[in-house]
Amino acid sequence: MSAEAARAAEILTQLAVPERLTAFAELTRRGKEGVTLAELAYAMDKPVQEVGTILARLVGVGVATGTGNGVYRVKPGELREVAQAVDKAQPLAPLLAEYPALRGFFAHGRLTSLPPTQSERYPLVGELLTRYLALDGLCDEDTLNKRLAVVTDDVAAVRRMLVETGWLERDRAGTTYGPVTERPVTGAAG
Incomplete structure (x- = not known):
């Protein structure tokens, strides 16, 4: 398996968890504006600590970013790259x-x-x-x-x-x- 395919598999595995996919969808919905941890916890009706863990996973695989002011944003280009890697494989x-x-x-x-x-x-x-x-x-x-x-x-x-x-x-x-x-x-x- 190529490095691209392995990365694609890891991202898809992370997004296969319903809570992570829900968080990713909310980040996507919020667009460039982004969302704070507290706002996302409220939107998902989950405890802040649990949402923090979810966001850490998304940031860890590179599909989201977190800033110093606590705002998280999606990196949609990453999914495009994943799809291209899957297609190439x-x-x-x-x-x-x-x-x-x-x-x-x-x-x-x-x-x-x-x-x-x-x-x-x-x-x-x-x-x-x-x-x-x-x-x-x-x-x-x-x-x-x-x-x-x-x-x-x-x-x-x-x-x-x-x-x-x-x-x-x-x-x-x-x-x-x-x-x-x-x-x-x-x-x-x-």
Whole structure:
């Protein structure tokens, strides 16, 4: 895991605690004005000491700042950096950069929807996913499903699309998949 990904994981872990996320949301709502410890304690209906501990965690991971006059502010740029680090860590990220026309079908490195079947982008998604899979021989359906699950929730639809677009071949029993001997021509990746 890269240092960026580890930092992203730490920030997301800290924000996964409901009280910390609530405090972060209130800091975000207050914007540049910020909020004092007492004001935040009142807004959250929590004791000042407990809110102080929550803020210390947020400041510690770098998503908030505290000043000498006791005003706390959010650092929203940190979350942008976290999101970018998470996106970069996705296995499809380097390949997706070569297919800018497909970005709308992906969110954070995961396929969220398929283009219409008659669209010229439909086979491009097949090409991209085939490059990601990098199959050099036959594999069973379970193995293929596990590899596709890393980048999509609907593995059955994607597996079917890869066969329909001619990027994968399936045996007659429908249990073994492999790369086609002659790949379809899709044109430019962009």
